[in-house]
Amino acid sequence: MLVAGNPQRARAGLKRTAVLSARSTGVSGDSAASNRAHYISSNKGCRKNLAFRLRLILAILVAKVIMWLVRLLGRGKGSSLPGMVALKICPGILGCLARQARRGVVMVTGTNGKTTTNNMIARVVREAGYRVVVNTEGANLITGVTTAFLKAASLAGRVDCDYALLEVDEASFPRVTRQVHPNMVVITNFFRDQLDRYGELDKTISLIREALVQLPGTGLVLNADDPLVAPLAASTGKEAFYYGLGKHRQVTSLSAAAREGRFCPHCGRELFYACYHYSQLGDYRCPGCGFSRPFADVEGTEVSRGDHRITCRLRSPAGSHELVIPVPGLYNLYNGLAAFSAGLSLGVEPGVIIRALAGYTPATGRMERFRYRDKPVLLNLVKNPTGFNEGLGALLSLPGPVDVLIAINDNDADGRDISWLWDVDFEVLEEHHHRLNSLVCTGQRGAEMAVRLKYAGVPLDKVVVENMHRAVEHVLNGSGTTAYLLATYTALWPLERILSGYAKRESRAESLPSVS
């Protein structure tokens, strides 16, 4: 659903919700104030009148039937349809179900790392012995969030959990928080992502800021290294717990092009950086107005990268620890720092958090590993220049010649505008092309991907455009020692399905039941 793209519809839906719940219950399911009141007496469930209860039960019943049918037919993941239908039947359902989380709601939003961070927090909180509701993999619009609660709800509308842990799409954040009042909001970063859906980044950030102002008592966990994220505490008047990376030897800079926040968000001067980690993340200071990176409550130093993991030394109010994240990439270390900070803020013992994070396994598309005969096969989701540049960095760190597959779709969930591919630094492949055995382009915009590679200077005899099936066969049977697949969101599932027919999965995607 295009929330930002269709404000009229969003507003109309809201009005209808308010009218319905006012008529049926006398208590608006939408207003932040009433949410708050209910939130405090949350463990009482939903005290609403009979008409509301009937709608609620009908909505849950229909949603459960849909979930059952989706499973029976084996079609898709059914992660948004049940929520969509339930919200139609009973518009106040989300607020009513979410209010029952005994210890509260944590939301993760931002551009990159939402799914990983949220799954990491889920792991931490479960390790600490709590029952949780989590929305699955990327189902982060209001419909997906609602589906997560519907899965966990009894037919009578009871949800038995301590925490609800929700990753929420940046553009959907205001809409979701009108129904669900989070105790804590974790904001990972703001990069350019799917511009045609969200309009410009500044607008997205200001909508999140306005939504936060409407949420009294909500605490923030913020990335100190992102000059677009860090000011949100001051501008919303909220308490924040900051995390970030200290100076480390491997300060990387693959990309000089996709930096988003190089200008001071307050006065517009170009920011001065003592160091960059990647994209606009780093130790920044404005020479004009004095705006600078805040002190990080949780800070990682002595970063060390391995093939399949990344580690650092951690300084926090709870002391000094060694943090091990068993997936590669600096961005995953950031996700780990966010999860550590969230866990600490929720009062989980640091030792428990460290143990939980060391056992993290990635969700679908977040660097999944397969094996075809003797050949390792890696599958990775890409959705914006920053993530893609990191993906290329990981690709070039692999030993031996690699067969590469790039699948680009342009459905709504991928972003209909694919011009961001020209902000990705594919030029690094020109220099390292001897390490690439073949580059197979596929998906709805595979041909344009091939054009991008051509202009990046990749030798044309290595570039192939194929349909998805043949593309997978091509990279699996290529003479390279590794197959590396990068796909946009909607290309990921078909690719994974085809791949599963040939190759053995090594790291099972962590399938998260909504209630543990």
Add this chain to the structure above:
Amino acid sequence: MLKVCHLYPDLLNLYGDRGNVMAYVRRCQWRGIEVEVHCINLGDPVDFREMDFLFLGGGSDREQNLMAKDLENRRELLQAAVEDGLVVLAICGGYQLLGKYYRTLEGHVIPGLGLLDFYTEAGRKRMTGNVAVELEIEGEPVRVTGFENHAGRTFLGQISPLGRVLVGYGNNGEDGTEGARYKNVFCSYLHGPLLPKNPRLTDHLISLALRRRGLPAELTPLDDRLEMAASEIMLKRLLR
């Protein structure tokens, strides 16, 4: 040797528009034409008349304002170069800036550089989506594709459009025009980016620059099958 001027690459790095410079440079290099790229940021000195191709993209509001201020100081130099036949490609926000003014929803009039005869008004509805446009290049009709994403609606005065909209909104969603053309200045709303997806247009811009320098403008043909295949796929999707 052609001198390519990339204006504000650090500021206007949205929507992959730098791909236009990449395409221009590569297609020169593939033919053995030497190119020198000058990246000009805020305040950097530059004499536009010495340049052969100038690219101006768009950015978000904040960046757009910074760029407008900087360009205002260079207005005379830019105008002289344009009248002298400098080849310019201006996309989206860069396009709007070359006109007379931009009127916001609240009715504020923000003056443009006034180099070309058109004006822009903010619209309530953002015009977003894939576009197909028919241009005329040296007397031949050429179909190009791209992606538009703008709230401003541009209306042309005594000036030709770049092309005719086949599918999409174009300048304003009303009169079927897309972009603007004045001397060797080409303006368009099309991201995508425009030039790599449409090699005929790129080559035309290279030829014009060579001609201005009195160099032979006949270009060696290149193998454009990949570009053509990609363009065909999108045209088929849009025009079916």
